[in-house]
Amino acid sequence: MANNTLQNITGTILLAGAGKMGGAMLTGWLAGGLDPRRVAVIDPHVAPEISALAAKGVVLNPDAATAGAIDTLVVAVKPQMFREAGAKLKPFVSDKTSVVSIMAGTTIASLEEVCGGAVVRAMPNTPAAIGRGITVAVAAKNVSPAQRAVADALLRATGSVEWVEDEGLMDAVTAVSGSGPAYVFLLAEELARAGVEAGLPEALATKLARETVTGSGELLHRSELPASTLRQNVTSPGGTTAAALGVLMGEPGLRDLMIRAIAAATKRSKELAK
Ligand SMILES: NC(=O)C1=CN([C@@H]2O[C@H](COP(=O)(O)OP(=O)(O)OC[C@H]3O[C@@H](n4cnc5c(N)ncnc54)[C@H](OP(=O)(O)O)[C@@H]3O)[C@@H](O)[C@H]2O)C=CC1
Ligand SMILES: O=C(O)[C@@H]1CCC=N1
16 A cells, blocks of 8 residues: 555455444544445444444445455454454455454464464554544564555554554553543543532532543643643642642552552453463
8 A cells, every 4th residue: 555544445344343442443434534335344233323334335244155355354342252253253364364453452372363364453442433542553473564554544543553563562551541541531430529529519510520631631632741740730839739639649649549450451451361
């Protein structure tokens, strides 16, 4: 491919698992200009919004015997389902097929064993649904530059992409950015709850927490300043923020909790590999 855009993709794409992440990726591809007639979806319970894409040319639950091998297989089933699902996907895979997996924990070696093909292991996150995801990807040695370009275009349709060489980083990546949106949403939930505890009406507390998290996220996105400087900009000496940060940055504080949380998620990602 001359450059890695969705419009330049000439091959066929099969998405296995059109749930929360797979569905968000599919939406991003079509919004980014991928020809729907190039895409097929396999999912035992196709959601109505995915079924509706058949009218645009997306093929639903193709038969392996008639479809034959495809160019790019994107695997977005749960890691626990992978061995069962992978066996059914194998007929779609030839030596020339690129297999792009977004499954947590599932290693390149097990993807090669179950599906074959040239494997790209990737970890996106749910802001992909609005084109603001971040994906980290690692390619097996046999992935060609053209296959990598197609994978890059498919992943970049949902946000930014970082390629790494070391697959060993993927468990911690999953813990930080794959699962990370959940930590931010939890912050919004708990900020609202604490506001209610401090005497605010629930609707107002919920709105304040939501707008504070989204506004701060957007400020962080647009600013060139590091998060620590943006935090310091809120913190007047001897003021209210300093009082709260004395708790959050105390011992034990958010740092210890976050280290423990990331360690737990990293450990779980490693367990899912087994
Ligand atoms: N959610 C997230 O934030 C992220 C998820 N991921 C990864 O994405 C993958 C999917 O997660 P998520 O979207 O949350 O999960 P979902 O359960 O929403 O999606 C999985 C989909 O796969 C379908 N499915 C089950 N068996 C098969 C099969 N044999 N062939 C094809 N499709 C099948 C499921 O159908 P049914 O429901 O009927 O079983 C479901 O629609 C996981 O591997 C996860 O690790 C990666 C990054 C972030
Ligand atoms: O919770 C999970 O296992 C998946 C992977 C990253 C986000 N969700």
